[in-house]
Amino acid sequence: MSKPFHLNISSPAKEIYDGEVTSITLPGSAGSFNILAGHAPIVSSLKQGTLRYTTSEGKEQSIDIQDGFVEMSNGIASICIS
Numbered sequence: 001m002s003k004p005f006h007l008n009i010s011s012p013a014k015e016i017y018d019g020e021v022t023s024i025t026l027p028g029s030a031g032s033f034n035i036l037a038g039h040a041p042i043v044s045s046l047k048q049g050t051l052r053y054t055t056s057e058g059k060e061q062s063i064d065i066q067d068g069f070v071e072m073s074n075g076i077a078s079i080c081i082s
Contacts, residue, residue, distance in 0.1 A: 003037035004056040006076045009063070016063065016081075020056035024077055026070055027051065041073045051081065 002022040009016040024035040027049025035042075046068040054060050068081035 005037040007053060007079070008076070009051070009079045009081065011081050017053070017061070021053045021077075022056055022058075023054045024070075024079075025052040026079075027065070035070070035072055035077055037075070039072050039077075043069065043071045045069050046079075046081065051079070 004020040004022050006019070007021040007024060008018045022037070026033055026035065026044070027047050029045045029047045032049070033044075046065060048066050049064075050062050051065050052060065052062045063081070065081040068079060070077060070079045072078075
């Protein structure tokens with residue numbers, strides 16, 4: 001099992017998720033990509049698609065998004081979506 005790291009997902013209206021996850025799959029503007037613990041720092045735009053993440057308890061979640069961006073830095077993934 002992958003090591004957990006922190007994820008925060010927000011929209012302009014509210015905070016959607018704030019907690020520990022083991023993986024994130026994102027619809028990047030250049031194609032789908034994954035983030036795991038220890039991922040290099042990154043900032044990327046997101047396109048319409050499905051954002052998926054697995055909580056540290058093993059529960060898989062998904063959110064359909066229109067667009068947004070992700071920043072991974074210092075073991076924390078911050079995602080702003082619309």
